[in-house]
Amino acid sequence: MKPSILQVYFILGTNNTEQDPLEVLEEALQGGVSLFQFREKGKGALIGEEKKQMALKMKGLCHQYDVPFLINDDIDLALEIGADGVHVGQEDEPFVQVKSRCPDHWIIGVSATNEKEAIKAKEDGADYIGVGPIYGTNTKEDAKQPIGENGLRNIREQVGDLPIVAIGGIKLGHIFGLRKAGADGVSIITAISRSKKPKEMAHLFRKFAHYQSN
Numbered sequence: 001m002k003p004s005i006l007q008v009y010f011i012l013g014t015n016n017t018e019q020d021p022l023e024v025l026e027e028a029l030q031g032g033v034s035l036f037q038f039r040e041k042g043k044g045a046l047i048g049e050e051k052k053q054m055a056l057k058m059k060g061l062c063h064q065y066d067v068p069f070l071i072n073d074d075i076d077l078a079l080e081i082g083a084d085g086v087h088v089g090q091e092d093e094p095f096v097q098v099k100s101r102c103p104d105h106w107i108i109g110v111s112a113t114n115e116k117e118a119i120k121a122k123e124d125g126a127d128y129i130g131v132g133p134i135y136g137t138n139t140k141e142d143a144k145q146p147i148g149e150n151g152l153r154n155i156r157e158q159v160g161d162l163p164i165v166a167i168g169g170i171k172l173g174h175i176f177g178l179r180k181a182g183a184d185g186v187s188i189i190t191a192i193s194r195s196k197k198p199k200e201m202a203h204l205f206r207k208f209a210h211y212q213s214n
């Protein structure tokens with residue numbers, strides 16, 4: 001996997017926005033996000049057929065813009081609808097088991113909050129790790145203590161060139177520091193999903209991320 005695909009990694013569930021989630025996603029895609037994850041959990045989350053239909057529509061949109069479509073946790077759904085990969089947390093199905101069920105070409109990511117989890121993810125063959133929460137976040141109810149840019153830097157030192165995306169409370173102004181601390185990109189929910197202008201916001205993220213990579 002090319003690390004640059006992580007530059008602007010947008011994540012969205014239907015309860016992360018007051019607007020129509022499909023409109024928010026389309027705007028984010030127009031703005032230039034590089035990777036997308038459907039993360040449907042928490043209050044009012046869609047389940048069953050409704051979740052599947054939403055996933056199918058989101059996949060369709062992502063593919064119109066040539067952006068890979070990943071699903072959080074739900075490997076069965078990802079297999080059923082032909083997603084491009086999955087992202088799993090530390091509390092989900094063991095990674096090695098997840099990997100054995102997924103097609104070889106899939107992008108498979110794992111969350112890591114500390115060096116031990118990051119090293120294990122690398123050994124197990126993760127394509128990338130989502131490192132965080134870096135800053136405080138209201139989006140994830142069971143989020144751990146923020147690890148800051150120092151926590152990210154320590155993890156980068158341990159995992160060599162394993163692709164890393166930073167996550168948790170990230171705003172535009174954080175990109176420079178996060179790239180410097182070793183992130184290949186930033187993963188964002190709120191800064192785009194609750195923006196009044198998701199397209200413009202996504203575009204700014206892309207512009208900053210791109211600039212930082214040169």
Ligand code: TZP
Nearest residue numbers: 133137139140168169189190
């Ligand atoms: N994992 C760690 S923090 C987080 C997840 C899914 C939430 C990130 O959302 P936001 O709104 O960008 O802080």
Ligand code: MG
Nearest residue numbers: 073088089092
């Ligand atoms: Mg999970």
